[in-house]
Amino acid sequence: MNLQKETKAPGGQPAKRKSMNAMVLRRMKNNKMAMAGLFILTFIMLVAIFGPLIAPYSATKTDLLHTYSLPSLQHPFGTDELGRDIMSRLIIGSRASLAIGLISMAGASVIGIMLGSLCGYFGGKVDTVIMRFMDIFQALPPLILAIAICAALGPGLNNCILAITISNIPSFVRMTRASVLNIRRMEYLEAATAINCSTSRIIAKHILPNALSPLIVQLTMGVATAIISASAMSFIGLGVQPPNPEWGAMLSAGRGYIRNYPHMVTFSGTMIMITVLSLNMLGDGLRDALDPKLKD
């Protein structure tokens, strides 16, 4: 058997797995769109992390003498109806949007992947019960499910995160289940069972790493969708509550003034779009890089 030959790359480099990662990395580096997305995203994350340090003004302090001012040197993005500096509010608001996007998708992916691998691996009754539950959750479009949950729990950042998490679980469950079902048929799994691997080890070491690629892409794109959903929910009053800034809530507050002061909604919407765009660009790049069918 030439097993030895296959697992060692030329030059004695250990393991095929590493070369796979290296290939993905190389493909990502060559993808200008993905790199641009990563760059913008890193920048926005840094702004969010150091928000309070770099925001020129307080995000909640009102200044009734300078309301509705148009973009100027003192206020690069102008001020809102209470004289608050829009740029500072955008900077602080990025924390809420990113937190909702990242935390809810982290939660949804962990729960979804666990349930999905249970379904795919064990099948039978466990599978039926979990999947019927998912059918119920998927009977509503995700945004509407999130709105319904948040309407019941009451508005606020935490409830918004919870609602978006729950509404995103089913797609992860389905995707993981489908991958696991495919992998279960593979011969290396038979081999793992034959050498008496424990079930948890089989799932964690043999199945999940091989099912991960589509899930990573789904996760990246999911953060993008979650940010859009969060802004929609804040827009209709279910997300972050005033006076705390959030991009969607700022769009909602500026709604009454778009006739005379369109700058109040232009910038916050642009911020949402740039963030989501960079995530989608990164996601597209990851999908191409992880696609085994595309050979370079």
Added chain:
Amino acid sequence: MKKFIGKRILMMIPVLLGVTFLIFSIMTFTPGDPAAIILGAEATPEAIQELREKMGLNLPFLSRFFDYIKGIVTRFDFGTSYINGRNVKDEILMRFGYTFRVALLSMLFALGFGIPLGITAAVNRNTWKDTVSMTIALIGISMPTFWFGQMLSIVFALKLGLFPASGIGGIRFYILPCLAVSMMGIAAMARQTRSSMLEVIRSDYITTARAKGQEERKIIYKHTLRNALIPVVTQAGATFGILLGGTLVAETVFSIPGLGSYMVTSINSRDYPAIQGSVIFIAAVFGVVMLLVDILYTVIDPRIRAEFSKGGK
């Protein structure tokens, strides 16, 4: 085939029951006493107790749930609003027309523009046509529907005065909302169509078709598109859900008195029967759309049809 559709319709029942149970229970166990909401802040505890009794709120949860289901099934009755005492069903039916019109028109835009855009991109892969289409699509899936609506309304209604900014009326009132809502659909459909076309173009039978000298137009529409259609239809179902959600939020932007504005008002006034009714109604509509998608699969793909007529006879 009929058997399949019948079975598929029967399958909707437990799902809808499940949704109703889910929504009913989260609305019931949510903090806040409906009787106190109806009577307002100054109500005496006795008055609240009395109203609770009258509304049947003191009955056990399950019996209230069964009453609710019974009301929906036998009388198509979703209860009455806590706030203004109006019948929730009438309100939903009156308002759903607006929502449905916007969602459906947007869906037609999404199919009518998105699929051709995706085909163009796939056929002209790595040319400027591909780049332009995919850039539009990428921006399209990255814009919140309601914000795009606001921007359209600033430019085309407030600055240029071409279309009305809000309200309802003739077809001109629907153009901006439908444009705003359909953008995400066009983008999603274009992306799915492109990637699924590219998947098929790699197949051997396309090479064969080329080799035997088939005309390019036939290769694209008969060989490639036909075989690429299943994921596109799946995406179309999901897209309808996204557009429906987008419409609900965009209604607030354009002051359309549809189901979305109804839900927003109800949520803000904690009018639980109204929220509950709207959500269940949307689930039913979405269920029907998903049913159509499943039926469409069998129309498109003879293999799926064969499977059902064999296994399900």
